[in-house]
């Protein structure tokens with residue numbers, strides 16, 4: 001195993017051995033100095049932001065409310081996150097400057113935010129927040145009996161907590177879990193580890209799923225958002241409510257659901273709802289394009305119906321990210337394996353299939369503009385991450401698009417203003433300079449509405465290109481000007497461009 005952990009910016013960190021980790025932990029224990037301690041397990045997209053917000057919470061006298069310890073694993077893929085936090089840097093590239101500011105403040109100024117790989121940290125905790133991942137094995141599998149969960153690392157993480165935690169600590173699970181997981185997976189794992197240490201007090205456990213949104217309002221999405229939560233008994237519920245209230249702004253009072261299965265289901269339902277909404281709009285996208293209609297303007301006109309229709313999704317390139325591509329599968333898995341019933345979430349699973357294949361529509365458009373074949377076409381894809389101005393490439397729809405384009409013989413280059421590398425597709429050519437990329441390709445797909453792309457003007461595009469705007473990046477006036485300069489254009493949901501003959 002390599003002993004180097006490389007951060008996305010290329011910085012290499014030596015992964016320390018057990019003795020060094022133990023020395024550092026002794027220092028952390030001294031620093032904690034008997035203060036109330038929160039340990040956040042998992043310093044990924046969710047845990048690192050949650051840890052930063054908790055470290056920023058203040059008591060009435062203005063001193064930090066909690067001493068916060070972030071725990072992650074001493075592995076090549078994760079040690080750098082620990083190193084970043086201890087250097088005062090957020091381990092997630094974010095357009096929200098507040099995220100970096102809070103990590104810097106907690107780690108270097110108030111010194112109540114530290115990170116470690118030491119499992120001993122759980123023994124210091126009053127509250128342990130679980131923010132580790134729980135994945136499906138293959139997100140493309142949507143037939144109920146074939147959906148598989150990778151529970152091993154999640155269970156191992158919970159067992160580690162059980163092996164070290166104090167008997168009276170509250171465990172607050174934020175990880176998105178299958179319906180029934182608290183009762184059937186988490187409590188048994190904690191109880192058996194605690195029993196092995198002679199602890200037979202009841203476990204104190206709550207489930208409070210995260211609604212964090214990586215993006216320009218990353219930190220606000222943790223601190224200024226209502227949470228739904230649930231707990232296994234009254235004591236746990238009281239403690240969970242008090243804990244959440246210690247770092248979430250008071251006007252966003254947490255909302256308690258009847259039991260842990262309800263809040264587990266709530267998270268899966270809310271993400272499945274959003275995924276289904278996107279899939280639903282996709283079939284109207286295809287209709288609008290064929291009918292010469294600007295669906296973007298139509299959706300805007302419908303969204304004025306506040307309260308019933310203001311959440312209708314827009315057309316787009318595809319769906320990516322960690323949650324919308326898997327949470328419906330967790331729900332179906334729960335039905336089949338934990339509830340052991342024959343219910344099939346047919347609409348939900350169909351939506352997932354539609355969303356998965358959505359980028360192939362943009363592929364069809366660019367192939368059409370390129371004259372019916374992508375063979376030897378120099379094709380630039382603008383946007384790798386799945387969300388505008390966010391450096392998250394997980395399950396990006398650009399993956400399927402690029403794989404298919406390459407298999408059709410296109411010479412693909414990708415660009416993304418937020419990324420210098422594409423970990424999931426290291427062999428694909430990535431160009432760091434947008435102007436060079438635009439000049440040196442014949443066909444261009446604007447996949448993600450990054451700010452840098454929305455600022456492009458007609459003079460940035462050489463004449464005579466094939467251009468697909470998959471995410472409402474170009475204004476109509478820009479499209480008209482580009483078409484006037486000899487480019488052919490199509491847009492996802494932009495039937496009006498087709499009506500104007502921009503594709504010709």
Ligand SMILES: NC(=O)c1ccc[n+]([C@@H]2O[C@H](COP(=O)([O-])OP(=O)(O)OC[C@H]3O[C@@H](n4cnc5c(N)ncnc54)[C@H](O)[C@@H]3O)[C@@H](O)[C@H]2O)c1
Nearest residue numbers: 042043044045046047071072073078132133157175176210
């Ligand atoms: N990404 C989002 O926007 C988002 C939003 C809401 C909810 N969620 C949910 O939150 C959970 C976490 O998501 P994420 O995006 O932060 O995942 P992530 O993969 O970015 O982070 C998980 C982290 O946990 C660490 N980890 C794994 N096992 C561990 C262990 N035994 N001890 C310590 N650390 C361990 C991993 O190394 C990793 O750094 C998931 O269930 C996800 O569905 C995610």
